[in-house]
Amino acid sequence: MVALVEQVRGSCATCGARWVGAERCHCAHCCVTYDTEMLYEAHRLGEICRPPQAFAQLEQRLGVWCRRTEALPRAI
Secondary structure, three states, X not given: OOOOOOOOEEEOOOOOOEXXXXXXXXXXXXXXXXXXXXXXXXXXXXXXXXXXXXXXXEEEEOOEEEEOHHHOOOOO
């Protein structure tokens, strides 16, 4: 038996961005979408948003800012 997984979809009424994934976090202040809550939290300094370009370890894939794949540990 194959379990069906429902994809979580989101969208922003302000900028029109759309994304898929339960882990995604979109900032309503700067309208940038991050792959995880941890990356979203890291971009906020109090009430100020830091641009994703300020993080050397991030790259944009399909409109979502993610950790660079070469920055991830490799499986042995």
